[in-house]
Amino acid sequence: MTKPHFVIEGLRSSIEGKEILTGINLEIKGGEVHAIMGPNGTGKSTLASSLMGHPKYEITAGNVTLDGEDILEMAVDERARAGLFLAMQYPSEITGVTNADFMRSAINSRREEGNEISLIRFIRQLEAKMKELEMNPEFAHRYLNEGFSGGEKKRNEILQMMLLEPRIVILDEIDSGLDIDAMKVVAAGVNSMRSEERGFLIITHYQRLLDYIKPDFVHVIMQGRIVKSGGPELAERLEAEGYDWVKEEVGIEDETAGPKEEEFKMPMNTRGPKY
Amino acid sequence: MSVLTVLPVDSDYVRNMSNTLGEPAWVTELRLAALESAAKLDLPKLEKTRIDRWNLGSYGKYKAENRVASTAELQSIIGVLPEEEQPGTSVLVQRNSSVVYTKLAEDLAAKGVVFTDLHTAMRDHEKLVRPYFLTAVGYEENRFTALHAAIWNGGVFVYVPRGVVIDVPLQAYLHSDDPEATFAPHIVIVAEDNSKVTYVDNRTSAGDDKLIHSAVVEIFAKPGAHVRFASIHNLGESVTDLCYRRAVVDNDASIEWIVGEMNHGDSMTDTSSVLRGGGSSSDAKVINVGTKKQRLNLTTRAVHIGRNSKSQMLTRAVMKDEASAIINGITKIEKGATGAFGEQTEKVLMLSPKARGDANPMLLIDEDEVMAGHAASAGQVNPEHIHYLMSRGITKEAAEKLIIYGFLAPIVSEIPIESLEEQLQQLVERKLGS
Numbered sequence: 001m002t003k004p005h006f007v008i009e010g011l012r013s014s015i016e017g018k019e020i021l022t023g024i025n026l027e028i029k030g031g032e033v034h035a036i037m038g039p040n041g042t043g044k045s046t047l048a049s050s051l052m053g054h055p056k057y058e059i060t061a062g063n064v065t066l067d068g069e070d071i072l073e074m075a076v077d078e079r080a081r082a083g084l085f086l087a088m089q090y091p092s093e094i095t096g097v098t099n100a101d102f103m104r105s106a107i108n109s110r111r112e113e114g115n116e117i118s119l120i121r122f123i124r125q126l127e128a129k130m131k132e133l134e135m136n137p138e139f140a141h142r143y144l145n146e147g148f149s150g151g152e153k154k155r156n157e158i159l160q161m162m163l164l165e166p167r168i169v170i171l172d173e174i175d176s177g178l179d180i181d182a183m184k185v186v187a188a189g190v191n192s193m194r195s196e197e198r199g200f201l202i203i204t205h206y207q208r209l210l211d212y213i214k215p216d217f218v219h220v221i222m223q224g225r226i227v228k229s230g231g232p233e234l235a236e237r238l239e240a241e242g243y244d245w246v247k248e249e250v251g252i253e254d255e256t257a258g259p260k261e262e263e264f265k266m267p268m269n270t271r272g273p274k275y
Numbered sequence: 276m277s278v279l280t281v282l283p284v285d286s287d288y289v290r291n292m293s294n295t296l297g298e299p300a301w302v303t304e305l306r307l308a309a310l311e312s313a314a315k316l317d318l319p320k321l322e323k324t325r326i327d328r329w330n331l332g333s334y335g336k337y338k339a340e341n342r343v344a345s346t347a348e349l350q351s352i353i354g355v356l357p358e359e360e361q362p363g364t365s366v367l368v369q370r371n372s373s374v375v376y377t378k379l380a381e382d383l384a385a386k387g388v389v390f391t392d393l394h395t396a397m398r399d400h401e402k403l404v405r406p407y408f409l410t411a412v413g414y415e416e417n418r419f420t421a422l423h424a425a426i427w428n429g430g431v432f433v434y435v436p437r438g439v440v441i442d443v444p445l446q447a448y449l450h451s452d453d454p455e456a457t458f459a460p461h462i463v464i465v466a467e468d469n470s471k472v473t474y475v476d477n478r479t480s481a482g483d484d485k486l487i488h489s490a491v492v493e494i495f496a497k498p499g500a501h502v503r504f505a506s507i508h509n510l511g512e513s514v515t516d517l518c519y520r521r522a523v524v525d526n527d528a529s530i531e532w533i534v535g536e537m538n539h540g541d542s543m544t545d546t547s548s549v550l551r552g553g554g555s556s557s558d559a560k561v562i563n564v565g566t567k568k569q570r571l572n573l574t575t576r577a578v579h580i581g582r583n584s585k586s587q588m589l590t591r592a593v594m595k596d597e598a599s600a601i602i603n604g605i606t607k608i609e610k611g612a613t614g615a616f617g618e619q620t621e622k623v624l625m626l627s628p629k630a631r632g633d634a635n636p637m638l639l640i641d642e643d644e645v646m647a648g649h650a651a652s653a654g655q656v657n658p659e660h661i662h663y664l665m666s667r668g669i670t671k672e673a674a675e676k677l678i679i680y681g682f683l684a685p686i687v688s689e690i691p692i693e694s695l696e697e698q699l700q701q702l703v704e705r706k707l708g709s
Contacts, residue, residue, distance in 0.1 A: 052666050055658060080668035092663040096681025105677060106667035143681070160667060 003030030004067060004083060004167035004199050011062035013050040019060065020046040020257045022224035028168060028199040035202045035210055035235060038221035039243055043257040044203045045089060047221070048172040052086040053079055066168060081110055083167030087157035087174050094144040099156065100126060102144050103163055110164075129162045132192070134185050150177035158189040169193070170201045175209040187212030207239035220246050224257035282313055282422070283334040289425055292337045296394055296428070299401065309414035309424035319417040321543065322635055323601045324572040329541050330515050333485040337428055338456040340373040349376055353448040354479070365390050369429040369449045371456035383441060389434035390445055393461055396432035403434050407463055411493035411521040411549070419517050419543075423459055423489045430461035435470040435500075444505075444692060447476040454484035454513070462492040466500035466528075473503040475695060480511045492520040496528035498552065505533040505695055508542070509702060512567070516542040526552035526581065533690055536563035536573060536592075537702045547576040550584035550612075560686050561590040562699065564706045565598030565630070575619070576605040579645075583614035590621045591686050592632055593679055595707065599631035606638050606647050613644040623653040624682045626675075679707060 006028040013021040020043045028034055038044050050057045051064060053076040064071040071079055094102075103126065108116045126140055133155045145153050154174055161169055171190070175183055190200070190213050202213060210218075210232070218234040219226045220243070227250045228234070238246070247255055289310050293303040318326055343349050352370055365383060367390065368376040374392030383390070389400055396404050414424035431447050451458040458480070466472050478488065488510055496502045502522065510516055516538050522530040530548050548557035559575045577586030592600050606617035623632030636649035656678055664674035683703060690696040 054662060075671070076662060076665040077668055077670050077674075080666055086666055088663070088666075092657070092660045094660050094663070094678060094681060096684035097677050102664070102667070102677065105664075105669050105673060109668040109670065109673065164667065 002067070003196055005029055006168045006199055007063070007065050008051070009063045011047075011050065011064060012060045013046055014058045014060055015046070015056055018258045020224050021050060022257070023062070024225060026201075026219065026226065028201060030167070030199050031194075031196040032217065033194065033200040033202065033213065033215045034217045034219065035204060035215035036219050036221055036226075037204060037207070037235060037238060039255050040205070041256040041258075042221045043224035044221055045172055046224070046257070048086055048170050048203055051170060052076065052084065077109065080166075084170070085161055085164060085166030085168065086170045087154075087161060087172060089172045089176065091145050091153050091157055093146045093148070095146055097144045098141050099144050100140040103160060106160065106164060125163060129159055132162070133159055133189050135159065151179065151182040154178055154186055155182070155189075158186050162189060162193060165193075167197065168199050168201070170203070172203050173205065174202070175204055175206060183209065184212060207235045210235045222247070222250070222252055222255040222257075227252070282310070283332060284310070284336075284426055286310055288336075292426075292428075295337070295339070297398070298394065299397060301405065302397055305409060305414070306425045309421045312415050313418050313421035313425060316415070316418045316421050319419060321572050321601070322603050323633060324543070324570065326543060326572070329570065330485050331487065333454070333515070334422070334426060334459070334487050334489065335455050335457040337372045337426070338453065340370045340375050343368065343370075343376040352452070353450050353477075363443045365443070365445045367392065367431055367445075367447045369431075369447070369460055371451055371453045371458060372428040374429045374431075380443065386439050387436040388439060388441065389432060391432055393430035393432045393463065394428075396463075400432070400434065403465065404432060404463065407465055407493060407495055409493075411495070411523050412491045412519045419489065420491065420519060423461070423491050423517075426457055426489070427459045427461040427491070428457055429459075431463070431476075433462075433464040433472065433474060435466045435472045437467040438469050439467075440471040441473065444473040444475045447474070449476060449478045451480040451486060451488070451510075451514070452482060454482045454486040458486060459489040461490070464492075464494045464502060464504070466494075466496050466502045468497045469499035470497075471501045473505070473692070475505040475692065476507070478506065478508045478510055480514050482511065483513050486514045488514050488516045488518065490516070490518040492518070494520075494522035494530060496522060496524045496530050496555075498526040498528055500525070500528045501531075502529070503531040503533070503691070505690075505692065507535040507695075507699065507702065508538050508544075509535075510538045510540060512539040514538065514540045516540065516544065518542075518544040520544070520546040521549065522547070522557065523549045524552055524555040524557060527554040528552055529556040529558070532557070532559040532561070532575075533695065534559070534561045535699045535702065536561060536571070537699075537706060539566065539569065541570045543572045545574045545576065547574075547578065548586060549578045549580065550586060551580040552584070553581040554583050555581050556585040557587070559586075559588045560689060561588075562683055562686050562703070563590070563592040563600065563602075564703055565592065565594045565600050566706055567596045567598060569598040571598070571600040572603075573600065574603040574605065576607065577617055579606075579608040579612040579615040579617060582612060583616075584612060585615070586617045586619075588619040589686055591683050592621075592623045593626065593682065593707065594623060594630035594632045595626045597627070597629040600633070602632065602634045604634075604636045604649065604651070606640075606649070608640045608642050608645050608647060610641040612642050615642065615645040615647070617645070617647040618649070620650045622651065622682070624679065625653065625655050626679070676707070
């Protein structure tokens, strides 16, 4: 398989008419791990959702390509089949659809009709990956994410990544709500997937995840664009000194994205809404 | 204004039909009394449904059918071959106005089980039938029940003697392929003390002319008896389904309803349990798929009279196209029914902007020492859910399918008879597939 080549150029994205992303440029190649860091409300999750094609976000300008193919022209499921994967911050809970049925459908969506994965092979793979992630095998037969704790949902996202073997992986705050042991398990899962055939984009608040998943590149996002890039040492400095020095360096007072009358911010200590 | 101010039949017609069928005098008299009531009674009052605007005129006339001799002929009528070669099965087939085939497993016959058409039962087993016939669903309730009692034909009578346990389900196929013939089966099931029986019926139709399926089911579960009643209605677009199902449940007896409302035409069904015995219980599971311009009014009801009686009702409905459904759940707890426990859930999933679904849970409670609960919801497929599934590569169509089947799964997967579960699954797929 060839190395993936993922390019984001001048990406602008709005929600309900408010522009959040104001021009993102980023290039990810196979084997690379990029981390995107930034305070709350700067557009990190908007970037993840926009790339995956969440219907709430409207792309107003820019290009995104994977191996030269225009991602923005594709429907959500086509993006996934082209090799894009987003581990979501708040995955949906879907009653009546078992985890196993869901994942088998996802695998088969990548295969030709008549060439579906055999049940036995699928179960063998599923069980092996679940074991790696220290998941209770019973979760395979539970309804998708229903009644899962925050940490179980995150593991379930990583499980899907491991089964689907995507080419570009976006992890949207995969560390939020995880205790240190769970984070180690999740990080080990991600590390086991690192290869020349896969690129990673890791979105996080905290440097601590990057202690376990070593990035090659670190980018700081403010006001909906990347304002500073560097190597792993950048994450360490942010951890030690916070973001103020970056703001000063690039001449920003308010780092948040979007029109300023929008006062509401998600408090750090709450969980996201359940659908 | 009402379509039915003129009744579809008169007393001469009813008397002649009863004579042709060779019915005992008491049956003829009941038919005539019912007809007289029909002229005076109103249509039932239904929640949010103008049933007077439905097709209520096409009752058809009684026509005799020949009995079926061969399995091949049977297969051509009902489309499937009942496992009739196996010695343990019991099968009854009604075609239009007549029962054309009956077979009762030998071991059950030896134990005194009766499984035959209602006309035969009235002649041969008057003592078993007469105390029950039209006592759970009386003809004086409304115009539908009265007309049914006047013109019913074919039908099934099941009698399970005291202590007899029947493991293999009794199967009935009720099929209409001649819209000019009355299609009005009446089912009576009597399960004596501590007996156990499962009865399954399939109702189907062929043809494009208007027809009414006028049906009544009366079930009597005597002390300690357990009756499981499963019915799949798969009637065509031109058929109006008017169906009352009612069980009278004695001390420590139980009734289990499994109903697939998979018709293609307008349907009014009412499935009720009268829990008159102490410790009696009822469990109702209903799934429904509505398509095109179908109008549906589905009621499940539990009436608690006995102490410590228990009821559970689950209904899930999926509405497509311009279908509309009124889903009523009624838990009625009478004074004196201390320790009663009633729980109900109705959920409607709408797949198109023009589909409509109302879930109406009602708790009517006249006793203090009880527990009752309800949950109801009506909504569309959550777009976040579709997005999530699609983000894993699943197509939009496949994602919707997963979610819809998932919505029905908690009920379908609870169906205790595997063949029935499969059959329902297939019907759901076929109805949602187009």
